[in-house]
Amino acid sequence: MGRIGTAVLWAVALLLGSGVSAQTLRIGVVGPMAFVQGEHTWYGATLAAEEINRAGGVQIGNQRYRIELIRVDTNEMTSVTDAATAVERAITAQRVDFLMGGFRSEAVLAMTEVAADYRKIFIITGAGLDGLLAGRVDRNYERFKYLFRVSPNKSSDLARTSLLLAAEVVQAVRQQLGIPRPRVAILAERAAWADPLVETAGRLFAAPPPQGYGAEVVGTWRPSATATDVTPELTAIQRAGAQVIFTVLSGPVGVPFGRDWGRLRIPAAPVGINVEAQQETWLRATDNLGTYVATLNSLAPGVAITPRTIPFISNFQARFRQFPIYTASGAYGALYILAEALTRAGTTNVDAVVRALEATDYTGATGRIVFDRTHDVTWGPGYTTGLGVQWVGGRMQAFWPRNWQVEGRVVSYAGVRPYELPPWVVEAWRR
Amino acid sequence: MTGPLRVWSLPWALLYLRHEVLALPGRTLALLFVLFLLLFPLFSQDPYWLRVLTLTAIFALYAASWDLLSGYTGQVSLGHAFFFGLSGYTSAILGRETGLSPALTIPLGALLATLAGVLVGLPSLRVRGPYLSLVTLAFPIIATGLIFLFPRFTGGELGLSGLPRLGQSRLEEYYLVVVIFLISLLILWKLAGSRIGLLFHAVREDEAAVRMVGVNTVRLKLLAFAVSALFAGIAGGLYAHYLRVAGPDSLSLFNSIQPVIWSVFGGIATIYGPVAGTFLLFPILEILRVTEELRMLAFALLILLVMRFLPQGVVRGVLDRLEEVCPRCKVRNAFTRRHCRACGVELHLPAAKEVKP
Numbered sequence: 001m002g003r004i005g006t007a008v009l010w011a012v013a014l015l016l017g018s019g020v021s022a023q024t025l026r027i028g029v030v031g032p033m034a035f036v037q038g039e040h041t042w043y044g045a046t047l048a049a050e051e052i053n054r055a056g057g058v059q060i061g062n063q064r065y066r067i068e069l070i071r072v073d074t075n076e077m078t079s080v081t082d083a084a085t086a087v088e089r090a091i092t093a094q095r096v097d098f099l100m101g102g103f104r105s106e107a108v109l110a111m112t113e114v115a116a117d118y119r120k121i122f123i124i125t126g127a128g129l130d131g132l133l134a135g136r137v138d139r140n141y142e143r144f145k146y147l148f149r150v151s152p153n154k155s156s157d158l159a160r161t162s163l164l165l166a167a168e169v170v171q172a173v174r175q176q177l178g179i180p181r182p183r184v185a186i187l188a189e190r191a192a193w194a195d196p197l198v199e200t201a202g203r204l205f206a207a208p209p210p211q212g213y214g215a216e217v218v219g220t221w222r223p224s225a226t227a228t229d230v231t232p233e234l235t236a237i238q239r240a241g242a243q244v245i246f247t248v249l250s251g252p253v254g255v256p257f258g259r260d261w262g263r264l265r266i267p268a269a270p271v272g273i274n275v276e277a278q279q280e281t282w283l284r285a286t287d288n289l290g291t292y293v294a295t296l297n298s299l300a301p302g303v304a305i306t307p308r309t310i311p312f313i314s315n316f317q318a319r320f321r322q323f324p325i326y327t328a329s330g331a332y333g334a335l336y337i338l339a340e341a342l343t344r345a346g347t348t349n350v351d352a353v354v355r356a357l358e359a360t361d362y363t364g365a366t367g368r369i370v371f372d373r374t375h376d377v378t379w380g381p382g383y384t385t386g387l388g389v390q391w392v393g394g395r396m397q398a399f400w401p402r403n404w405q406v407e408g409r410v411v412s413y414a415g416v417r418p419y420e421l422p423p424w425v426v427e428a429w430r431r
Numbered sequence: 432m433t434g435p436l437r438v439w440s441l442p443w444a445l446l447y448l449r450h451e452v453l454a455l456p457g458r459t460l461a462l463l464f465v466l467f468l469l470l471f472p473l474f475s476q477d478p479y480w481l482r483v484l485t486l487t488a489i490f491a492l493y494a495a496s497w498d499l500l501s502g503y504t505g506q507v508s509l510g511h512a513f514f515f516g517l518s519g520y521t522s523a524i525l526g527r528e529t530g531l532s533p534a535l536t537i538p539l540g541a542l543l544a545t546l547a548g549v550l551v552g553l554p555s556l557r558v559r560g561p562y563l564s565l566v567t568l569a570f571p572i573i574a575t576g577l578i579f580l581f582p583r584f585t586g587g588e589l590g591l592s593g594l595p596r597l598g599q600s601r602l603e604e605y606y607l608v609v610v611i612f613l614i615s616l617l618i619l620w621k622l623a624g625s626r627i628g629l630l631f632h633a634v635r636e637d638e639a640a641v642r643m644v645g646v647n648t649v650r651l652k653l654l655a656f657a658v659s660a661l662f663a664g665i666a667g668g669l670y671a672h673y674l675r676v677a678g679p680d681s682l683s684l685f686n687s688i689q690p691v692i693w694s695v696f697g698g699i700a701t702i703y704g705p706v707a708g709t710f711l712l713f714p715i716l717e718i719l720r721v722t723e724e725l726r727m728l729a730f731a732l733l734i735l736l737v738m739r740f741l742p743q744g745v746v747r748g749v750l751d752r753l754e755e756v757c758p759r760c761k762v763r764n765a766f767t768r769r770h771c772r773a774c775g776v777e778l779h780l781p782a783a784k785e786v787k788p
Contacts (some may be wrong), residue, residue: 033723073723080680081670082716085482089720092479106678109592113675131589140593192579192588 028096044331076107125330151330157379188248225251262289267428292422333364493666494705497690500659502699505635516682518664519671537668548660590678698744
């Protein structure tokens, strides 16, 4: 081939190359990639990007765009500085068009400040604290209108759900064990986020029905979030005569709790938040002693929250050989929501996309997603609710919402089974 | 040349530059470093690299402040983040409550950090060595506890966000931080080289001996804590407003350990050592982002290797290869010189011949 031929080939290649890059949407997937939360954010986004690209990409106006994901490891568990700098690098050096992900709330706060500086849309898929959006989007709309949250439900809503799960277990104790006023122990890790939940739970358990649960709170125990032994707390709970343990655990203490609780056969049923028990590795981590533990979760095997839930779980498991955690379903949904908003907007103009995102009404794997005025995901019947799951028979199964009656509506998902009290709890308290 | 040289005259400056700066590789490197910082935006205004350099300057000041206390005086602080975070929080809260600008709230935050430095220094009058380190470690933990205790005031777990910016643009912020950093560094360097700096040294080596010659070591140690906390506070205030967030992370153990790593890597008890350590390690960690999985591993290996082959720190290790001390007058010379630039003594004496009996 002569020089002219080579030059023509180069020119064609450059033209094609420039054409392709002009029709690519670069999405920065942000997270602590060395941790399961970040890894699943990436997996969820990858699955969605592959599906969208296979279907021809995103239609924006007259053009179709392919999605290109940019992996942004924020190292946010260790350093907030690192996280904010990673986002700036993603925006300025890696030229991402949109951002999604984030897990640790304090780091997400710093990251979203950078995103707001550059007017980049940032869809949060892992951090739950209310203050990431409330008090920012509503009070300083012009600066923070680019922030949205798809998952999880904000902390206060997670608290509501966990208390609803506790109500199920209190009811089970009342009906199956014949104890009219069940005794509840509160076991919450020593962390700021747990404080309001402990306070609310204490009040709600003790208040008479219909406002409260008509139970008796026997005490509150606050181990460290990184404690490796909770035997003293559990022994004290047993001595206090509790039939239910309301757990508020997000840290690694969840595993020793499950192990010690099962090993000591504590006659009190645990329910609430235990992030460690949300993962499929739970039974292995607790030497199979964590069976019957119940926790709030977003997905459970075989439970079809929407028609999209089972296909999402199946495809995810087929592709990554793992059960998806909430950051995976969040990132998966976030990418579809963004793609649909871009199509509706018909342009990549940021303000138009923000307006289109605000009009989102998307049914995803974890429920119907509609943003409220703070750009947060709406919680409740008909929207996203979360799931109550319990480890029974070596697998995770959902027990809530099952015939949950609220404002004249009954909320129930296919595949949800009744809650089962641990047999040694039944044995200890049956009258 | 006719007439006496005035201190600020151009010929004096040129002579000083030639004989006192360019004559020594270390000082030449320092001059190049200052020029690089001041002129970098002429060549690139990439916001990402401006951010990296700005944060590096803030952390370098923080590390230098640790060095003044722990390197010079030997009062090893493992809770230096207390001053850094306290100032950041103070500046953030003052700004929110009173509406004052960062130009006022950062100095006020640094002032409170100075007072806190005296408070933290008080235990140093009774405990020493590892016990003092453990005592200093307790302070950021106490501060974190207080932050969680009053979440409405401090923002709790999330911290305080939306702080006012340091400047209108990344470039303005860069120059503001770099100028504050260079001035602070000059003050720290001058202080470390002054009589007080010598006394700091002496306290580290033998406190009892210093007391025996009539020096008030209590006052000296408290002074070291106060000055160190002041500059850590300035760094903390700048950091909070640069990141626009004052959160519990600024008080974390990791944040207390970082200046120790930077200082030991660069060379302790030098002031410029921690600066070099930070300006090497912080950008390297950024460059290593290209190998996401191996980033921290490569970083740790680099530190291990440097510590193995340059145990006294990068700066001392490199300077010892580039410069030589005159055996007679103790003046430093470039390694290329054959005779001392001050007294003319031959620097490379031939090895003495062995006399056989």
